[in-house]
Amino acid sequence: MQRGGELYSGKAKSVYKTDNADQLILLFRDDTSAFDGEKIDQLDRKGMVNNKFNAFIMQLLEKNGIATHFESLISDNESLVKRLEMLPIECVVRNIAAGSICKRLGIEEGIDLKQPTFEFFLKNDPLHDPMINEYHIRSFGWASTEQCQQMTELTFKVNEILSNTFAQAGMTLVDFKLEFGMYQDKLLLGDEFTPDGCRIWDTATREKLDKDRFRRNLGDVVEAYEQVAERLGIELD
Numbered sequence: 001m002q003r004g005g006e007l008y009s010g011k012a013k014s015v016y017k018t019d020n021a022d023q024l025i026l027l028f029r030d031d032t033s034a035f036d037g038e039k040i041d042q043l044d045r046k047g048m049v050n051n052k053f054n055a056f057i058m059q060l061l062e063k064n065g066i067a068t069h070f071e072s073l074i075s076d077n078e079s080l081v082k083r084l085e086m087l088p089i090e091c092v093v094r095n096i097a098a099g100s101i102c103k104r105l106g107i108e109e110g111i112d113l114k115q116p117t118f119e120f121f122l123k124n125d126p127l128h129d130p131m132i133n134e135y136h137i138r139s140f141g142w143a144s145t146e147q148c149q150q151m152t153e154l155t156f157k158v159n160e161i162l163s164n165t166f167a168q169a170g171m172t173l174v175d176f177k178l179e180f181g182m183y184q185d186k187l188l189l190g191d192e193f194t195p196d197g198c199r200i201w202d203t204a205t206r207e208k209l210d211k212d213r214f215r216r217n218l219g220d221v222v223e224a225y226e227q228v229a230e231r232l233g234i235e236l237d
């Protein structure tokens with residue numbers, strides 16, 4: 001599959017057209033960013049690790065009944081995906097309090113939630129991805145009631161599947177973000193699932209194995225992503 005013109009270049013991935021109007025190539029770059037692009041760096045191997053990590057997770061989700069945009073891995077850093085009309089919304093599920101919910105609600109990091117919680121955010125970097133509710137989404141036409149229901153249900157279902165997967169490998173899925181889009185009137189999971197967009201802790205030691213290592217200057221960022229991949233049985237080389 002030949003890469004056509006660039007459609008979009010984001011903070012960590014670039015999106016290219018292909019000769020099929022219904023398909024795109026996602027290029028996972030080594031660029032990494034945090035705090036809405038205020039902190040940026042290049043991390044050797046990260047693009048390759050995330051591309052293969054994402055392929056593994058998307059295929060696992062497909063096997064478990066979640067429809068995704070993923071088609072195939074086409075190189076170390078590229079995947080072929082269905083072209084979606086993305087909804088400008090981020091769906092976050094949390095099992096343990098960390099990150100923005102701690103700041104917003106004055107909660108201590110690491111508290112187990114009595115049940116997983118769900119939040120919508122508007123995908124808008126200049127506004128720092130503000131938290132929004134379903135009424136905002138419907139009032140401004142960012143998605144329909146049905147799409148909101150489907151995104152919520154699917155995100156909780158992904159949480160069940162992946163929490164089990166990580167638990168079996170001695171890791172805890174703390175929280176994660178998903179993005180969805182429309183493909184021929186069907187809502188599909190798009191974008192990526194990688195350690196860039198979730199929090200994963202070693203269950204025994206609570207060591208952070210995700211992008212918080214970059215956010216907090218803990219070092220060994222890609223080494224931690226590789227460790228997670230290895231523990232899940234993902235082949236990188």
Ligand code: ADP
Pocket residue numbers: 008009010011012013014015024069081082083084085086179181190191192
């Ligand atoms: P950001 O836009 O947040 O900086 P990325 O660097 O990851 O993020 O850029 C990838 C972009 O591609 C995102 O805006 C994402 O919404 C979009 N995208 C992901 N999957 C698809 C898809 N299947 N079809 C169209 N756009 C997609």
Ligand code: UDP
Pocket residue numbers: 035090092098099100101129175176177196197198199211
């Ligand atoms: N997240 C993401 N992209 C965003 C915002 C959040 O991938 O633009 C992920 C983040 O890595 C974490 C989860 O969503 O796993 C919840 O993020 P949070 O709201 O705590 O924000 P943070 O403090 O991480 O910016």
